[in-house]
Amino acid sequence: MAALHISISAEPLFQVSGFTVTNSTLTGILVSFLIILFILFLASTKKKGYQPGSRLHVFFEMIIEALYNLTTEIAGHQKGPIFFPLIASSFIFILANNWFGLLPGVGTIGFIKPEPLPVEIPAQASAPGQVQAATTEQAHQSAKEPKFTPLFRAATADLNTTLALALISVSLTQFYGIRHLGLSYFKKFINLSNPINTFVGILEIISELAKIISFAFRLFGNIFAGEVLLAVISFLIPALAPLPFLGLEIFVGLIQALVFAMLTLVFINMATLSHDH
Amino acid sequence: MDNLAVGLAMGLGAIGPGIGIGLLVSKGLEAIGRNPEATSKIQTNMILGIAFAEAIAIYALVVALILKFT
Numbered sequence: 150m151a152a153l154h155i156s157i158s159a160e161p162l163f164q165v166s167g168f169t170v171t172n173s174t175l176t177g178i179l180v181s182f183l184i185i186l187f188i189l190f191l192a193s194t195k196k197k198g199y200q201p202g203s204r205l206h207v208f209f210e211m212i213i214e215a216l217y218n219l220t221t222e223i224a225g226h227q228k229g230p231i232f233f234p235l236i237a238s239s240f241i242f243i244l245a246n247n248w249f250g251l252l253p254g255v256g257t258i259g260f261i262k263p264e265p266l267p268v269e270i271p272a273q274a275s276a277p278g279q280v281q282a283a284t285t286e287q288a289h290q291s292a293k294e295p296k297f298t299p300l301f302r303a304a305t306a307d308l309n310t311t312l313a314l315a316l317i318s319v320s321l322t323q324f325y326g327i328r329h330l331g332l333s334y335f336k337k338f339i340n341l342s343n344p345i346n347t348f349v350g351i352l353e354i355i356s357e358l359a360k361i362i363s364f365a366f367r368l369f370g371n372i373f374a375g376e377v378l379l380a381v382i383s384f385l386i387p388a389l390a391p392l393p394f395l396g397l398e399i400f401v402g403l404i405q406a407l408v409f410a411m412l413t414l415v416f417i418n419m420a421t422l423s424h425d426h
Numbered sequence: 427m428d429n430l431a432v433g434l435a436m437g438l439g440a441i442g443p444g445i446g447i448g449l450l451v452s453k454g455l456e457a458i459g460r461n462p463e464a465t466s467k468i469q470t471n472m473i474l475g476i477a478f479a480e481a482i483a484i485y486a487l488v489v490a491l492i493l494k495f496t
Contacts, residue, residue: 157495
């Protein structure tokens with residue numbers, strides 16, 4: 150009977166001149182290519198001028214328009230178009246990656262690598278000798294069991310991807326803040342007028358760092374927990390039980406992409422608000 | 427004993443966010459009831475608040491998963 154395979158860190162597949170490519174890196178790159186190819190395909194169907202070419206084109210224009218309206222509703226009509234590319238790209242990238250992880254074959258198709266045998270531990274004193282024998286016995290046991298490595302894994306189910314996205318969001322928040330407010334943006338953090346404001350400034354710095362952690366773990370936790378849930382349910386009752394959980398995961402993927410994009414937008418908006426209190 | 431730790435981590439970690447989200451949504455629904463015209467604004471902010479509260483539960487889940495699988 151197949152064993153349940155769950156691993157928090159993405160499994161490495163191969164190395165490219167020192168850089169390890171994991172299965173989630175591969176999936177992330179694959180999904181990015183698919184998004185680009187799809188956009189090129191949609192663009193090729195348009196008629197002359199800016200007329201949309203097909204109903205599929207119109208459907209995706211509806212989605213972009215909804216995102217644009219959301220952005221300008223929260224950020225206003227001057228700043229909205231400036232932030233829109235980041236917000237819409239984050240949303241589409243995260244959504245595509247979240248949903249790609251639900252496709253059949255992602256996480257299940259892979260190959261089996263036999264584990265390399267561990268180095269022989271030389272037997273030491275006789276009292277721990279029995280414990281030594283037991284551990285080398287276990288080590289040999291697990292070395293004989295081949296390890297299953299999935300070929301694909303949702304990119305956002307890897308803490309590296311979500312941490313990268315979080316770093317991009319928070320760094321761009323600082324960048325937009327400096328661009329809109331000049332160097333007086335840092336008065337939010339370093340405000341030595343009275344002790345309370347100094348303390349509030351330190352809290353703001355800690356809050357920015359907490360945002361990075363929060364973004365990364367929220368997305369990673371939701372998607373990885375969804376993968377674990379689906380794996381466990383499919384392992385226990387493969388017949389029809391995974392269906393409602395797949396529905397839940399589709400919903401969660403959409404909500405988490407939306408929340409990431411909206412939170413980024415709200416934080417950028419707050420960072421670019423000129424002080425008028 | 428390790429499994430007990432895993433269970434406790436997730437279970438206790440879900441109490442706070444559960445109550446928090448309940449309070450948020452109750453106030454949100456009340457606000458929508460009072461002012462149905464502002465539904466979309468209230469809903470947007472409510473979802474935002476729910477995401478923050480749920481993130482705490484997700485941290486607890488991640489701790490539980492790390493304990494279980496490492």
